[in-house]
Amino acid sequence: xxxxxxxxxxxxxxxxxxxxxxxxxxxxxxxxxxxxxxxxxxxxxxxxxxxxxxxxxxxxxxxxxxxxxxxxxxxxxxxxxxxxxxxxxxxxxxxxxxxxxxxxxxxxxxxxxxxxxxxxxxxxxxxxxxxxx
Numbered sequence: 001x002x003x004x005x006x007x008x009x010x011x012x013x014x015x016x017x018x019x020x021x022x023x024x025x026x027x028x029x030x031x032x033x034x035x036x037x038x039x040x041x042x043x044x045x046x047x048x049x050x051x052x053x054x055x056x057x058x059x060x061x062x063x064x065x066x067x068x069x070x071x072x073x074x075x076x077x078x079x080x081x082x083x084x085x086x087x088x089x090x091x092x093x094x095x096x097x098x099x100x101x102x103x104x105x106x107x108x109x110x111x112x113x114x115x116x117x118x119x120x121x122x123x124x125x126x127x128x129x130x131x132x133x
Contacts, residue, residue, distance in 0.1 A: 004047040004080040006096040006122070010115040011082050013107050014126035019091025022106020030054055031085035035092070035104060042103035047081050048074060050102060087126025095121070 013019070025031035033054045037045060045053065052073050055061070061069045081102070086092040091107045095115050105112040116123060 002077055003074075004051060004078050005100040006047065006080070006124075007100050008098055008120070009096045009122040009124060010118065011087055011094040011096075012112075012116050012123060012125050013091050013093055014088045014128050016128045017087065017089060017091055017107075017126065019089065019107065021108040022092045022104070023090045025085060025090050029085070030058070031090060033057055034084060034086055035090075038094075038102060038104040043097055043101040045102060046100040047096065047102055048078075050081075051078060082124060082127050084126070088129045 025035060034050060037050055037053060052070050055073055056066060056069060081087065081094050084094070086104065087094060092104045093107065093112045093115060095103050095105060095111075097103075105115065115121065
């Protein structure tokens, strides 16, 4: 079973993201649900936990079936948060702490700038929305 978790890492907004600040995604979208969870519980979920929780909410997975559904969900390869619309379009950076838990910071914030320049974390760019020419 693979993982999408990062540790001691900061995913910056994609190089071709046009958002000048962290923008709110469409409510109910995958990006919207991710941001809602991250804002409600900063550093409360790992990437794997976040992606599964969004999946479970979008597919109305009953609480009683969550353990089995989680095992099935994580058994298949998944794109990591570098591919998230939060970093590709909406201007958010995602910080993963030493335990792999995630928090979101808008590109306009001092925290974002500090993390993007930090030497004690691995800084990786979000994936581009378009191919480079």
